[in-house]
Amino acid sequence: MRLALGIEYDGTDFLGWQRLSHGPSVQAALEKALSKVANHAVDVTCAGRTDSGVHGRCQVVHFDTDAERSLRSWVLGACSNLPPSVAVLWAQPVDDAFHARFSARARQYRYTLLNRGVRPALDARYVTWERNRLDADAMHQAAQALIGEHDFSAFRAIACQAKHARREVQAIGVHREGDKVMVDIRANAFLHHMVRNIVGSLLPVGRGEMPGAWIGELLAGRNREVAGPTAPASGLTFLGPLYEDGWGLPAEVVL
Structure with missing residues (x-):
């Protein structure tokens, strides 16, 4: 049986x-917890690997098992064996043809900037602080x-291994x-x-240091060395992948 x-x-x-x-790593923590529930190695x-310090709102995974457990048992059993910073939100049986990565038709990210004069305390783990006033409309138009x-x-990134x-x-706002x-x-x-480098290049536009047309010029120039710096990981959250409706997955991950 394959579960998502x-x-x-x-x-x-x-x-x-x-x-x-x-x-x-998140993967190791999840596999350890699921292996205890399944009573075999999992x-x-x-759907998409995230870097050090990046968060996940609804990462989707799949695995195969012969263990017979209720969906509730998979969710609660895994959560009871995971560290507080990781939780299983839902479990769903899927067709054997489903693949968390290759079946995904899109992926969504959000980068959050705290734009005020005082550094964050409560939100420090989930935002990137920018003290200079940003023109969000200018950033949107440039993007x-x-x-x-x-x-x-x-x-x-220079270390990117993509072919x-x-x-x-498909959309940016x-x-x-x-x-x-x-x-x-x-x-x-x-x-x-990619997302952190885009944000790092939009920030000078938001501060008024670069014109909005600069983003298009960077794209056309294809030169990483002249684009903006990589924005910190803390502000980035993988919202999740999107799949076609036929897989029977929850609405939050369906196109």
């Missing part, structure tokens, strides 16, 4: 999603140059809610550090 799970996590104290030999496959299928080499830099950004500025982006897939 929705996973929520605070990535601050992990070295990223992927299992590592030299430090804590290997999970995720529209990124919509469509393009070569995103200008926003690709090519072409990705399709920047809006303000009080003293927070949010950057929401949806694409078919993402390059290593």
Whole structure:
């Protein structure tokens, strides 16, 4: 039987999603918990790996098991064996053809900037502090140059292992809610550090240091060295993947 799970996590104290030999990862914590519930070793496959310090609102994974447990038992059993910073939100049986990564049609991220003169205390783990006043409307207009299928080499980490830099950004928006500025982006897939590099390049536009047209120029130039710096991991949350309706998954991950 193949099961899909929705996973929520605070990535601050992990070295990223992927299992590592030299430090804590979300994948290792989840597999350890699920293995206890299943009473056999469990290997999970995720929709999209996140980097060290990045959070997950609804990461989707799948795994195969012969263990007979109720869906409630999978959820509560896993949660009882996970650290407080990770939770299983739901469990759903899926067809054997379902693949958490390859069946996904899109992925969504949100980057949250706390835009005020005083550093955060309560939200420090989940935002990036920007003391200079940002023009969210200018950032939004500049970001529209990124919509469509393009070569995103200008926003690709040097260590990125993807075979090519072409990705399709389906939607991107920047809006303000009080003293927070949010950057929401949806694409078919993402390059290593792509969202954080885009945000790092939108910040000079928001501060008035660069014109809005600069973002389109960076995209066309394909030169990572002249784009903005990589924004910190703390402000980034993987909202989750999106799938076609036929898999029978919860509405929050369906197109």
